Amino acid sequence: MSTALQPPVPRPARVGYATCRGVEDVEAMPVLAAFARRGVSAEAVCWNDPAVDWAGYDLVLVRSVWDYVQCRPEFLAWARRVSALTRLANPARVLERNTDKAYLRGLAAAGLPVVPTLWVGPGDPPDAVAAADWPELVVKPTVSSGARDTVRSADRAEALAHVAALTAAGRTAMVQPYLTMVEDEGETSLLYLGGEFSHAVRRGPMLGGGFADVAREPAADQLALAERVLAVAAEPGELLYSRVDLVRLADGTPALIELELTEPRLFLDLCPDGPDRLAAAACALLPRPVAGR
Numbered sequence: 001m002s003t004a005l006q007p008p009v010p011r012p013a014r015v016g017y018a019t020c021r022g023v024e025d026v027e028a029m030p031v032l033a034a035f036a037r038r039g040v041s042a043e044a045v046c047w048n049d050p051a052v053d054w055a056g057y058d059l060v061l062v063r064s065v066w067d068y069v070q071c072r073p074e075f076l077a078w079a080r081r082v083s084a085l086t087r088l089a090n091p092a093r094v095l096e097r098n099t100d101k102a103y104l105r106g107l108a109a110a111g112l113p114v115v116p117t118l119w120v121g122p123g124d125p126p127d128a129v130a131a132a133d134w135p136e137l138v139v140k141p142t143v144s145s146g147a148r149d150t151v152r153s154a155d156r157a158e159a160l161a162h163v164a165a166l167t168a169a170g171r172t173a174m175v176q177p178y179l180t181m182v183e184d185e186g187e188t189s190l191l192y193l194g195g196e197f198s199h200a201v202r203r204g205p206m207l208g209g210g211f212a213d214v215a216r217e218p219a220a221d222q223l224a225l226a227e228r229v230l231a232v233a234a235e236p237g238e239l240l241y242s243r244v245d246l247v248r249l250a251d252g253t254p255a256l257i258e259l260e261l262t263e264p265r266l267f268l269d270l271c272p273d274g275p276d277r278l279a280a281a282a283c284a285l286l287p288r289p290v291a292g293r
């Protein structure tokens with residue numbers, strides 16, 4: 001009988017698709033199926049489920065972790081913990097800087113066009129908000145998603161009351177002009193997978209009016225701005241997925257309203273190749289070969 005060592009038997013790579021409890025993530029099944037087509041064993045797991053063995057995955061894909069908004073410190077601690085055990089995408093340092101919209105201040109300071117915003121933290125006087133001559137205001141917290149705790153109002157007293165409620169809770173408020181173009185041209189989201197532009201979406205407005213999200217061709221100035229934003233916001237190769245959300249200001253120029261690098265809906269339903277593109281880009285991050293256990 002030979003005593004020679006046998007080469008290790010490769011096992012299928014394993015991917016954890018991080019989601020959270022009580023949400024309907026319509027992108028999960030198509031993405032898990034796209035991994036399966038590549039011979040990768042992928043499963044959806046709740047990021048805050050204490051029973052999950054994160055080290056057992058070759059890659060953890062951060063996806064529909066939408067409840068982090070209520071517990072950002074715990075979420076970031078989880079991301080750092082998982083990063084020490086396996087590869088996390090997007091990386092923990094990206095999640096850390098992207099889960100507070102204060103990053104928009106940094107991008108504006110770097111010279112990128114961002115929606116005009118007044119920032120009011122706890123203890124800051126809201127004088128600039130009272131003085132702003134925008135006909136309608138949007139007030140939102142810096143840590144939010146899905147328009148949670150976001151108020152649109154033409155009534156200054158109502159807007160100031162929401163600012164006061166947010167700051168009293170220790171949060172920082174952002175105050176912006178309400179951009180009516182979200183109801184006609186619509187916000188444009190540009191999706192990048194594995195660092196490459198994949199597809200774009202015309203977004204339905206979330207604070208009134210309403211039409212469905214549909215695929216759209218981005219204009220040249222939108223594509224150019226999205227590329228500039230990504231070049232400033234991340235290192236080359238740092239992002240597995242990104243969504244650049246753009247609006248147009250009154251003068252018609254594009255401006256950034258949000259850069260989603262944490263848990264964006266990727267609108268894969270509006271891009272037939274989307275799930276395969278995401279899975280292919282994720283597989284490029286997997287260590288190979290994975291030795292058997």
Ligand SMILES: Nc1ncnc2c1ncn2[C@@H]1O[C@H](COP(=O)(O)OP(=O)(O)O)[C@@H](O)[C@H]1O
Nearest residue numbers: 138144145146147148176177178179205206258
């Ligand atoms: N200044 C604004 N003008 C018009 N609509 C806005 C404005 N700010 C936010 N909205 C609407 O609210 C939605 C959510 O706001 P956003 O800044 O993208 O934060 P989040 O998606 O993290 O909640 C936007 O997609 C848009 O429909």
Ligand SMILES: [Mg+2]
Nearest residue numbers: 146147245258
């Ligand atoms: Mg948004």
